[in-house]
Amino acid sequence: MRYRKIPDESIRRLPIYLRGLLLLSEQGARSVSSHKLAQRVHLNPHQIRKDFSYFGAFGTPGVGYTVATLTKQIRAILKLGVTRKAALVGAGRLGSALLGYPGFRMYGFEIAAVFDNNPKKIGKKFGGITIENTSRLKTLKSRKIGLAIIATPAQAAQETVDRLVDAGISGILNFAPRHLAVPKKVKVITIDIAMEFARLPYYLPAS
C-alpha cells in the first residue's frame, strides 16, 4: 500500500464495520468476506475493501478476513484499544439518557465525571456519579479525563467548551445546536438532533 490521504468518510464507516464484526463474532463466525460483511452492514464490498486498503492489507485473497484480526485492526486504527474516560457536562434529560446509554462501553468509553451549574443538582448522585460544580472542570487534566460530552443548553455551550479546552480536553462530542470555536488541536463532533429531523420532510413524497 502506498500512502494516500484517507477519506474522512472511510473513518466514518469504520465503526459500522466494527459493529458488524462484533455481531458476526457473537454468532461464532471466524472469517468473513467483504461481500458477506457488506450484506450485513448494507454497504458495498468494493467500498469495504477500498476502505481497508488505506490502512494496509488485512485479508487473504481467495478466503477473506479473519474476524478477530480485522476487529483488532479496526480498533487500533480508531485508537479504541484503551479505555478512555469522558466527562459529561449538563445533567439534564439528555445528559441522563447519555449516562445510561449502553453503546459507549462497547467502544471502550467510560463516563467518569458529571458536571452541572445548577446548585440544586450539584452534590446529588446521578447514575452512581456525584454531580460536580462546573467550576471544577479545571480538575479534568489531573484526573486524566481527555474527552467530553456537551449536553448543556445552546447558550452555555461555547463557555463550556472554552473551559474544557483550558482543562486540556482534546475531543468533544457536542449535542448543543451551535458551531463551537476551538483550537485546531481539539476535535469536535456535533450531533444536532433537531437539525437532522429538519431535513426529513424534504424527502417525503408531496402530499
Next chain:
Amino acid sequence: MRYRKIPDESIRRLPIYLRGLLLLSEQGARSVSSHKLAQRVHLNPHQIRKDFSYFGAFGTPGVGYTVATLTKQIRAILKLGVTRKAALVGAGRLGSALLGYPGFRMYGFEIAAVFDNNPKKIGKKFGGITIENTSRLKTLKSRKIGLAIIATPAQAAQETVDRLVDAGISGILNFAPRHLAVPKKVKVITIDIAMEFARLPYYLPAS
C-alpha cells in the same frame, strides 16, 4: 437557473442556514450577505450562494438577501411550512429526553403520540402525553401522524419500523444502532450516538 441534481449535502446545510437566519432575525437584521451569513454559520460564502442557486435566485446583486424572504424560501424547500405530527416509539431515557427537546418545535414538529411495549409504562402520562401500547401503532394513519422517532433498544427497532411502515409512516428518525430495512418510499435518517463518539479518538493527537 437550469435543472441540476441537488446535492444531498446542500440539503443537509439548509437547516444550518435556517438556524443562522432565525438568530439574525431575532437580532433585528433585515438583510444579510452570503459573506455575513457564512461568518455566522462557519461555512464559506461560495458554498452558500451555490446551495441557494440550486433552488433559484433569492438575492439581490450588490445588496444581499432579505432575511425574512430567505427564511421563508428555505422553509419551503425543506417543506417545513406546516406543523408535522410525529410519533415517539420508546419511552425510556432517550425517549424522555427527546420529548422534552425544545429544538423540534422550532422546525414545526410536534410529538403527538408516545408508544412503549412495557406494560408498566402503558397508560402513564409522559410529558403530558399518555403512553400507548405499541399494538396501537396501526392507528397512526387515521391520526394523520406521518413521522416517527425510534428510541427503542436495537433489537426492537426493525420490528417497530415494519409496523410504522404498515401504519403509513413516511419519514423516520432512528436512534437505534442498526441499519433499518424499509421500502424505497420511506426515508430513514439514523443517528448513532455511540458510533459518532467512536470516531473521535482517531482524530486525537497520539498520546
Next chain:
DNA sequence: CTCTGTGAAGAAGTTCACAGCA
C-alpha cells in the same frame, strides 16, 4: 464598487475492473 449567480476547474469520494495470490 458591491454582492449575487453560475460555468468551469479542482478536490474528494465511490465504483469498476482486473491483476494476482491462495
Next chain:
DNA sequence: TGCTGTGAACTTCTTCACAGAG
C-alpha cells in the same frame, strides 16, 4: 475458482473566478 487489493474511471461535491445586476 474465489476473493483481495488497487489503479483508473467515474461521480459527486466544493471552490474559484468572473460576468452582470443594482
